[in-house]
Amino acid sequence: MKRSTPSIVGYFLHKISGYDISSLLLLELEAYLTWPFRSLPSFLGYVPRYLIYKLLFKKLDSFCFIHPNVFFSHCYNIRCGKNFVVNSNTYFHGIGGIDIGDYVLVGPNVVISSGMHEYTKSREPVALQNIVPRKIIIEDGVWIGANVVVMPGIRISKGTIVGAGSVVTKSTEPYSVVAGVPAKQIKLRAN
Numbered sequence: 001m002k003r004s005t006p007s008i009v010g011y012f013l014h015k016i017s018g019y020d021i022s023s024l025l026l027l028e029l030e031a032y033l034t035w036p037f038r039s040l041p042s043f044l045g046y047v048p049r050y051l052i053y054k055l056l057f058k059k060l061d062s063f064c065f066i067h068p069n070v071f072f073s074h075c076y077n078i079r080c081g082k083n084f085v086v087n088s089n090t091y092f093h094g095i096g097g098i099d100i101g102d103y104v105l106v107g108p109n110v111v112i113s114s115g116m117h118e119y120t121k122s123r124e125p126v127a128l129q130n131i132v133p134r135k136i137i138i139e140d141g142v143w144i145g146a147n148v149v150v151m152p153g154i155r156i157s158k159g160t161i162v163g164a165g166s167v168v169t170k171s172t173e174p175y176s177v178v179a180g181v182p183a184k185q186i187k188l189r190a191n
């Protein structure tokens with residue numbers, strides 16, 4: 001017998017059924033608190049964004065420069081060290097946890113997502129299968145170039161530079177420079 005596929009409303013209900021009520025409320029709170037300030041320019045934007053993410057993140061150690069139109073979801077799973085800078089249009093999905101060290105610099109249009117869709121049931125749409133959380137760790141002094149994608153579960157080790165346009169599928173060595181799709185080590189940083 002052919003199984004019927006749930007409607008998009010069924011999909012939405014399926015998705016939120018995976019959350020407890022406090023997480024759902026936090027997700028709603030972060031959506032509405034961040035929305036009015038997300039695209040404000042310069043210090044008119046940096047200051048309120050810092051204050052809001054100081055409230056919403058699990059930890060945020062010092063003032064940070066969050067450029068316009070950066071999007072963070074599941075802020076309650078995101079920890080961030082000192083002197084963080086992130087450029088415009090970058091997307092952090094914190095469902096599995098994201099730990100960011102000190103002096104981390106992230107370029108524009110980067111995607112850092114700590115959740116993976118299960119796809120084990122081949123006849124069921126991936127959208128209806130579970131999301132598997134996989135924590136991402138970005139250690140101190142990392143620079144992530146423009147248009148990078150960081151896969152779930154990756155550790156970007158201390159001092160790593162990730163070249164523009166890379167897809168990081170494996171954890172990196174400390175003080176390495178990685179680039180390409182998939183990202184490979186192109187050199188180690190001298191000194």
Ligand SMILES: CC(C)(COP(=O)(O)OP(=O)(O)OC[C@H]1O[C@@H](n2cnc3c(N)ncnc32)[C@H](O)[C@@H]1OP(=O)(O)O)[C@@H](O)C(=O)NCCC(=O)NCCS
Binds near residue numbers: 177
């Ligand atoms: C990774 C990076 C720092 C390396 O710079 P570099 O040390 O001067 O390296 P080189 O230009 O000498 O390149 C070394 C090799 O890696 C390759 N390479 C460099 N960057 C690359 C990238 N992003 N993707 C793929 N390959 C890359 C080069 O083609 C070269 O290959 P070859 O030896 O076969 O000729 C730089 O290329 C980069 O991507 N910077 C990010 C810039 C950016 O995103 N700025 C805005 C965000 S803040």
